[in-house]
Amino acid sequence: MDTKELKKLVEKYNPERIESCIRQQLAKGENECGLVDNTDEVITELSKAEVVREIMDQGKSFPEALRELGRRIRAVYGKEEEQKS
Numbered sequence: 001m002d003t004k005e006l007k008k009l010v011e012k013y014n015p016e017r018i019e020s021c022i023r024q025q026l027a028k029g030e031n032e033c034g035l036v037d038n039t040d041e042v043i044t045e046l047s048k049a050e051v052v053r054e055i056m057d058q059g060k061s062f063p064e065a066l067r068e069l070g071r072r073i074r075a076v077y078g079k080e081e082e083q084k085s
Contacts (some may be wrong), residue, residue, distance in 0.1 A: 010053040018050040
């Protein structure tokens, strides 16, 4: 999913609705948020959208929220790399 599609998703749905779409995707293999792909891809993209939307709801702009998502992802991968060493 590119940034434009992510922005449309976070502008259209609140975090609760995105979470509902995640649950639907896990249970049924489809969701009402309109994302169609394999389940792992959809869950990944919806999860990103949920985090970005939550950050935006705290008063950050979309670019700021996207940067924060990137920081969080890098932090998780950094911790995983430390555990492997």
